[in-house]
Amino acid sequence: MTATAPEATAAAGPRALLRLDGATVRFGSRAVLDAVGLDVAEHEIVCVLGPSGSGKSTLLRAVAGLQALDSGRVVLGGRDQGGVPAHKRGVGLMFQDHQLFPQRDVAGNVAFGLRMHGVPRAEQALRVAELLDLVGLPGAQKRAVASLSGGEQQRVALARALAPRPRLLMLDEPLGQLDRSLRERLVAELRELFQELGTTVLAVTHDQGEAFALADRVVVMRDGRIAQSGTPLEVWRRPADEFVARFLGFDNVVDATVTGPAAVTAWGKVPVPDGTADGPCRLLVRPAGVRLVGARDGLACVVTGRTFRGTHVAVRLEPVGGEGAPRLEAACGLRDAPEPGARVGVRFAVEEVVVLRRAATA
């Protein structure tokens, strides 16, 4: 049975460098990759995102040739990779724990793939110098790996993966071990670097911030299937179903019955976008669409908490007296956020309302 979302196969068209077609991996009776269809276009940066155990690493390993498929195909550059061993696939891999060789210096690590390919020594040295410049470690050839910081080691690992000029670079939680501020800086640098080099990248991460900052296209996985595929903006603005919405941290989700321009919900009437079909559905209201008004207006709520998020304050709200009405989160300006305990009214802004597809049951 093919359970791939329709968006999953549509993105890249005939210029796909990588195509997965019905890719399935089973461990025992469980399909860890379940008929996955995915195209990655030349020069595209695709990030696969999903909770732990959703099959992200298995997908990478299958593309790399480190995990055999039970059915389906991996096609690279138009060629079916069935039977092609990992070292002949021309893909670069960088793993979370970056596995540098501790007994070799930086140059020895970066040149590893070049030595394997029999590149002459003088050429190796030139390429190593070029790559160290590129990743922001000029002149680091002779440094011992153990003397490098985590971020520097990550850059060496990246230089090593890029050295043989792989046609596809695959990153598994590339920045997983690093602290948040370094990760944010490196992810922006990585994106610029890949764009400059025209590298085609397939990365997996469970960190949505990382995926959204790095990718041209985000693929959200759930239980071995693709739940949604789209540009970061598309996925952010229109999460396809409740699973994706909640995975992105959107928890203002409620049962609704649509009649014309509004839906009846446990929060009262919520306006819905033009063209929404009448009938029952699940609705998401992004926090930016939960507008606080005077306590006598709209849905009566009490503020139960607030968290500063840098650019805004996330205000948690408990509807008052609404039988079973789910809690809400509102995004408020830094100066407008009410205190915990305050009574407020809530109105909903239609531009932040999303009708969710029913998630396929896992």
Ligand SMILES: Nc1ncnc2c1ncn2[C@@H]1O[C@H](COP(=O)(O)OP(=O)(O)OP(=O)(O)O)[C@@H](O)[C@H]1O
């Ligand atoms: N060799 C194996 N034998 C049996 N089960 C396996 C094997 N490799 C992976 N699995 C199982 O397959 C599922 C998917 O694993 P995978 O590593 O692909 O997930 P993931 O999304 O990358 O998770 P994480 O984010 O935790 O790395 C998990 O439940 C895992 O336990």
